[in-house]
Amino acid sequence: MxxxxxxxxxxxxxxxQAQFTKWDGIRIFDRNFAQQGAPVRLGVQWASLxxxxxxxxxxYADRILDAAxxxxxxxxxxxxxxxEGGDQ
Structure with a gap:
């Protein structure tokens, strides 16, 4: 891997993440962040406006599609x- x-x-x-701010009501997060050693898997969260x-x-739907x-x-x-290092 x-x-x-x-x-x-x-x-x-x-x-x-800077492309989608709290002012948009759209945020992008790593869904596996709390699972050490799990591969990066991003998800999109949006607010009810x-x-x-x-x-x-x-x-707004277009903006959510952009985030997705x-x-x-x-x-x-x-x-x-x-x-501790990595390929990059």
Whole structure:
């Protein structure tokens, strides 16, 4: 299994997360973060924003789709975070 240095991983994840802020109500997290040695697997969390117009709902859905695609194509998906070295 491929490994990634934790500093490299954190920089890449931070750059990805910065694209979707708490102001969007959309956040990206590593679903396996608490499981040491588990491969990176990102997930998307979004807020409930209440009743919106169809146009606003479509815009938000597009933004969630952007986040989902970004999480799915994250460069270190499937890698194990190495806190002592890594391939990177």
């Amino acid at each position: 491929k490994k990634v240095n934790w500093k490299v991983y954190n920089e890449a994840l931070g750059a990805l 209440g009743l919106k117009s169809p146009e606003e709902a479509a815009e 695609m970004a999480a799915e194509h994250f460069v270190y998906n499937g890698y194990v975070v190495d806190y």
